[in-house]
Amino acid sequence: MSETEELRRTERTDGRRDLVNVNGLKTYYEGGGLINSQPVKAVDGVDFHIERGETLGLVGESGCGKTTLGRTLVRLERATDGEVLFDGDDITTFSGKRVKRWRRDAQIVFQDPESSLNDRMTIGEIIQEPLNVHDWPDLDVDVVGTQKQVEVTGDGSVNQDEREADITVEVPGGAVTVRDGVPLPEDRVSVDVTESDSTVTVRVDVDVARKRLRRARVRELLTTVGLREEHYFRYPHQFSGGQRQRIGIARALALEPEFVVLDEPVSALDVSVQAKILNLLEDLQEEFGLTYLFIAHDLSVVRHICDRVAVMYLGHIMEIGDSEELFENPKNPYTQSLLSAIPETDPTDDKQRITLRGTPPSPRDPPQGCPFSTRCPVKIHPSEYEHLDEKTWEGIELFREILRERQRADRSFTERARAILGMETRFSGIDEIVREVFPHRLTQEREQALDRAVEAAASNREDEAREILGTNFDPSETDADFDDLVDSFISDVHAGSHGQARSRIRERFGEMDVPGEVRGDVDRAVEHVRDGDEQAARELLREEFGSVCDTEPPDHHSVSQSGRTSYCHRHLAEHEEPEVAFERQS
Amino acid sequence: MSTQHQYEDVPLRERIAANPQPAALWAVGLVVLLLLQLGAIVSTLGTALELFASVIIGAFHGTPSGISPASNVAGAGVVAALNGLEQFGRSLPTLLSREFIPNQGHATTEGGWDGTFLGLPPAFAWAFRVFLIYAYMFFFLWWLWFGYRTFVSHYRQADWTPRDDVVRRLRTHRWGQFGLVIVVLFVGLGLFAPTVSPVTYDEDVINPLEYEVEYLDDSGEVQTILSADANLQSASRGNPSSNVGPLSYDDFGRFHPFGTMNNPGGDLFTFMAYGARVSLFIGLIAMGISGFIAAFFGLLTAYYKGLSDLAVVVVSDSIQAIPVFLLVILVSVVFQGHWLAEFYDGGLLFALVFGLLYWPGLWRAVRGPAFQVSEQEWVDAARSYGQGSITTMRKHMLPYILGYLLIYGSLMIGGIIISVSALSFLGIGISPPTPEWGRAVADGRGYVTTASWHIAFIPGILIVLVVTALNALGDGIRDGIDPQSESGESGASEAAAAGGGG
């Protein structure tokens, strides 16, 4: 980097450390249907900043809104609400010429190198297109060494933006410097300075056509990203994925941006190529002082390349902060679950794996409170139920989740009609659900009979097992076919899965094994469902078992000295910290 | 900073200057080829421009300039000037012309022929001329291909382009090549109609009372007779005594490759050649209009999606709901006597109607591919560096749907040829004297079981052949540009052809 470049960068910093500041940003997609469809809340209120020259990682499962967020930052999507300050200016309000000018500063590298390059154009044309669009180079001129009014004529024009001028002319004398990045030898620029009392007129003539400068620039870019100049006339088909991604990077760098969104730039590449591209990106950042937003779902890549990391779930940032720290000591329950899924490199570390149940809820209809509340393993429970054991809670949450899911599932017209007519639909079967979801228990007598039956079946005395079951369990107690049940019981035992065999019988003939107060509520909820009023059932359960996690969106709480924040109620003083809750569970 | 910048890329002009020989060779060849047919080219150009100018003038003044009074003297002047150009073209030397290789003459008592090329029998003179014309045409096309090869091997900077793959696939596509050959024959028939037909249409149909034919009568005397009378006497009317079949001479020493027509007689081949011109004219104009609208809407709806797409769906559905034949009947009644209806006796009107009616099918065919390409990240990339929407559509989307336009366009031309023929067959199409294949089928249908079967049969077979060839060509292009689509698209292409058939 030349000295003037350095100077310019510090000048532009203007004391402002942040290049990008995002406040309350929301990006919603209108629903596909014409009538009354809920928008998809892809990004649902995020705040963060990106410092100049740093790399902010953005991670999350697919569909969490990270790509939409990245695309909103470069205005490929329209923000629904909130602001994106770029160097202090809200780019969501820009229009016309201003957008176009700003686009030079913020570029994007796409995920799929197969799709990001137009196959019908040569590599040269592809990389050159952004230059053509902006009629690069400006050939703007800074005149230094004078206090007078400056006028520039000829091919040049007075530098008007904050970027470094392409040509710097010193008066008196007319010494010319051309900045790096413009492939123009100084001896092809002729300068003629005329001074009057109040003004300096500088006539600048460049004897190389802009078109040629652009082509030379493209050639330089090709070598910058590790390709060869003779690739200029090749077509994308002739390149491998890694090379194509290099071309995409060259195109993004063509206009000398300050900020580059990298949308999973290596996830489509072979592992062997990934490292090379990542190294290239790091080198380029160093060389050109770039600021990156690095979107990824591969956590190890993020840890390697990012200074700070933001973890996203269902349109929200769950935790954001220093990368090393976040990976070493995650605070948010979601981050903890996510990180526990990475295969541990250190085998002595006995960190337990947290398996998340279910799938993320639909972004059309996110939970009211914490976005993670439907799956959070350490969700806060109401204090009066604090004593319930884990199994029961799992059952309750699963039960609620199923009821919610049933509400969302679109029922076809005939199904609705059948429901109205009181006919059986696939949405009934509530008993089956309850059996599946909650643990069941037999009376002591029956439990002993079950033990004997298992033993008999295990030692190949099937007839005896059948008889024991037949005498102790009354087929009329269940709606299932008794003989089938016994058959599968025996084959389960033979297959060695005694537990499953037992629970088969328990589910059918046992009592729901939950504390009395829970039992009553579940029964009432089941009643509501039977009456066809699932709404009431959901409300009842929420009233009884819901907590602040269901009703209130959390705040970002500072969780470390370095300013890392986590989006979770558990960081409030009145609740246990997530780690403690996880600890207690295991 | 490095001061060593290379500006080594060279414009085509300089690349040619560096190695001028192959380019020069090719250019000289091209000039020679053009000079050979200079007269025909200039006069055809004159005819086309004259037609175009008359339509423009008609559009401004409401009447074709020829008929209108002093209201548009300037327009009339333009048309006259273009007519002059056409005449001038005719006066230019043209190697392969009917004047240079005449096939009309009379037999001599010695058994030879007088007035024909080298004294050959008219059949041979005619066949020789047709052969030369087609040889010229194919050689000309080959020369263009040769030019492309020259460019690729000597001047192109890229050593490979995606087009090379398309060319490679087309080179082995026999079915498509069959289609191409037939289509070239058909286009040649229309383009060179005045030269390949045994007699001009003017003499045969338009003004037969102003031309005379010399012939050797039974007594060995050379007699003259009006063309009109000769036509009447040699017309094919079903019974063997008054019939001139394919590849035979009539009583006046005239050779009829396809035989003669019924009332008022005339040469069927001539009728077919000029008819090909009309079909080609209607097909190309309709296809041009449809293709333009379809491409425009295809790009627009794929780029903006949402409401714009919905609007075009509604409009195109409404248009497709219109019964084409009923509308055409309506239009031909409403426009009776209107200046638009006078070009080619309604041909231009049909071209416009078909163009405006058939774009929805074409649009639907390109809508899918257009949407697909609009989803590609390179379109987003173009947006991300501020490329304008129009340029993005043109540069990043249009190249991907042009191929589909060609495929479905060639199917559509086939469909239109059938439609126009069908309309003419029903008697509501293009009216006499403008020739139209369908009308020949209609005129001849009463004679199918008689000696004059050729009147309906030959045009019918040719219609089938040309439409099949256009389909084959479409298949070839499709397989060339999109080798994966083989079976998937055929359902759609059949639908398009059926739609084109009205």
Ligand code: SF4
């Ligand atoms: S607020 Fe915290 S504890 Fe509650 S559901 Fe969300 S992540 Fe879990």
